[in-house]
Amino acid sequence: MIQLLKKGKAMQKTVIDIPHYKTLSIKHIVLDYNGTLAKDGVLTDAVTRLLPQLSEQYEVHVITADTFGSVHKQVAGFNVSVKVISSDDHTAEKADYVATLGSETCVAVGNGNNDQAMLRRAVLGIALLGDEGCATETLLASDICCKSIEDALELCLNTKRLIATLRA
Numbered sequence: 001m002i003q004l005l006k007k008g009k010a011m012q013k014t015v016i017d018i019p020h021y022k023t024l025s026i027k028h029i030v031l032d033y034n035g036t037l038a039k040d041g042v043l044t045d046a047v048t049r050l051l052p053q054l055s056e057q058y059e060v061h062v063i064t065a066d067t068f069g070s071v072h073k074q075v076a077g078f079n080v081s082v083k084v085i086s087s088d089d090h091t092a093e094k095a096d097y098v099a100t101l102g103s104e105t106c107v108a109v110g111n112g113n114n115d116q117a118m119l120r121r122a123v124l125g126i127a128l129l130g131d132e133g134c135a136t137e138t139l140l141a142s143d144i145c146c147k148s149i150e151d152a153l154e155l156c157l158n159t160k161r162l163i164a165t166l167r168a
Contacts, residue, residue: 013105014057016159020168024123028101029054029156032094032110032118033064033071035132036149041068043075046150054153055079061101063094063118094118109152116141124162126152 016024031037037047054060060080064071071082085093095117098106108115108122113135119125120141127134127142128149139145144165146152155161 014159016162018163018166021166022123024162025105026107026124026156027059027105028061028098028107029058030061030063030094030098030101030106030108030118030122032112032115032128033062034067035111035130036109036115036128037062038068038070038074039131041070041074044149046148047153050150050153050157051075051078051080053157058107058156061097063097065090090114091117095121098122107156109149110138111135113137119143126155128152 013025013027016026018024034041037043051060055078061083062071062075062080063083063085066084071084075082083097087093091114094114098108098118098121103121104123106122107124107126108118109126109128110118111128111130111132111134116135116138119127119138125142127139127145129145129147130149146155
């Protein structure tokens, strides 16, 4: 079930032409919660600061098993959609969510082993090597690896950084 917190704003796609790589047409940012946006179930300060800016430009989705039971409280007031995964196969459920949104318009960010297929399925996968580390298979499935969620979110806000990183 998707809980929509965003109200009535149709988002345009952000087009990013990356020389000798590909042209991205991004509408959705799909973010893992624990280990990515949150540490021990609590949003990081960088996320609290950057999430409003991100949701002005993109449709932002938080996908989580909600291990700490805190996601709804933590994202209250932000314009995001929340998907609490419930199947026995979190890896497939996350990847299927990206496919449902339209893989070709999604950036996915995560660090856990269950994020690897989501990153692979999205047109742009960003692995996060944060406090919890990053599963090796998820790192290998990514297009970019960032050392912090702040860096990952800022890549989406300052798209020339994406161009500088990915152009051939």
